Amino acid sequence: DGGITQSPKYLFRKEGQNVTLSCEQNLNHDAMYWYRQDPGQGLRLIYYSQIVNDFQKGDIAEGYSVSREKKESFPLTVTSAQKNPTAFYLCASSNPYSGLAGRTDTQYFGPGTRLTVL
Amino acid sequence: DQQVKQNSPSLSVQEGRISILNCDYTNSMFDYFLWYKKYPAEGPTFLISISSIKDKNEDGRFTVFLNKSAKHLSLHIVPSQPGDSAVYFCAASARAAGNKLTFGGGTRVLVKP
Numbered sequence: 001d002g003g004i005t006q007s008p009k010y011l012f013r014k015e016g017q018n019v020t021l022s023c024e025q026n027l028n029h030d031a032m033y034w035y036r037q038d039p040g041q042g043l044r045l046i047y048y049s050q051i052v053n054d055f056q057k058g059d060i061a062e063g064y065s066v067s068r069e070k071k072e073s074f075p076l077t078v079t080s081a082q083k084n085p086t087a088f089y090l091c092a093s094s095n096p097y098s099g100l101a102g103r104t105d106t107q108y109f110g111p112g113t114r115l116t117v118l
Numbered sequence: 119d120q121q122v123k124q125n126s127p128s129l130s131v132q133e134g135r136i137s138i139l140n141c142d143y144t145n146s147m148f149d150y151f152l153w154y155k156k157y158p159a160e161g162p163t164f165l166i167s168i169s170s171i172k173d174k175n176e177d178g179r180f181t182v183f184l185n186k187s188a189k190h191l192s193l194h195i196v197p198s199q200p201g202d203s204a205v206y207f208c209a210a211s212a213r214a215a216g217n218k219l220t221f222g223g224g225t226r227v228l229v230k231p
Contacts, residue, residue: 004161041223056216058218092161096217104167106152107219
């Protein structure tokens with residue numbers, strides 16, 4: 001059963017601690033993404049990776065770090081430098097395609113991890 | 119600078135009627151547009167998309183319309199069902215910008231039985 005998994009569903013950490021959120025996909029997608037959602041707001045891009053061993057900063061990368069050592073895995077570390085880490089974190093993956101029928105770039109999302117920093 | 123805007127934060131519609139959600143964008147480089155549905159504490163679910171070479175795409179009860187000259191897209195849901203009650207996000211991407219998605223702020227839809 002193909003899909004994207006994120007673990008854990010809920011995560012609590014003390015202020016000042018680093019925490020790593022897991023994201024795994026078995027869709028054989030090249031690209032993976034991390035978003036953050038705050039209450040009543042849309043999704044904002046933290047980091048993305050279009051290929052293994054390469055990643056780029058999104059719109060709100062400060063205080064976060066990622067790695068992409070394997071195609072199926074894209075873990076996100078929330079460091080103590082992130083000023084407001086409490087949020088809902090979403091991972092996504094896609095296989096961008098361009099052809100005669102136009103372009104497709106549908107991203108498929110995992111179930112999310114709610115991080116609460118106490 | 120919000121490049122994708124959903125100006126209606128909420129929408130209430132009677133079951134069986136049409137739901138129309140609107141989305142405006144400012145970046146003329148956007149060439150692919152998507153709609154997602156999201157329930158609380160869950161990941162967004164992909165609904166429907168449209169490439170900029172088209173002006174309409176239909177999938178069952180969902181139809182997306184794209185007006186490039188107005189930089190406007192809309193999602194029509196007909197007939198609306200109580201299970202459609204959720205937050206809907208429009209998103210846009212530009213191939214030249216690495217296929218990143220830019221999301222609107224969302225519209226909360228409530229379908230009343």
